[in-house]
Amino acid sequence: MVDRIRETAGNVLGGTGEAGTNDVDQLADQGHSVLGDLTSQGEGLLNNLPQGAQDQISNQLGGIGGAGGEATGEGGGLAEKAGDLLRKVTGS
Known part of the structure; x- marks a missing residue:
């Protein structure tokens, strides 16, 4: 009975960990894609702005990337x- 509980808990936790990792990877990929698109689209606009405004926008985008x-x-x-x-639950 204990082994069955460990196996079930292991399956649940394993699935949760795997799903969490997949979610994080997917979010990271989407974030990189969005930032890449924004960067590409914004380059032309940024070049037409005064240098101070360009610097401020670059700093804000860097903060978003860091977050x-x-x-x-x-x-x-x-x-x-x-x-x-x-590993603790399954004893491995």
Whole structure:
């Protein structure tokens, strides 16, 4: 009975960790795609702005990219914790 509970818990946690990792990867890919599109479309517009405005926009976009990187790292950390919990539950 205990083995069955461990197996079931392991399957649930394994699926949760895998789903979380996939979600994080998908979000990261989408974020990179969106930022790439925005960068491509905005380059022409930025070149027509005064340098101070260009710098301010570049700094804000850098902050957005940094926040996306932090979110990706946090998601990876959650997936790692799920894996640790899975190993504890399954005893492997």
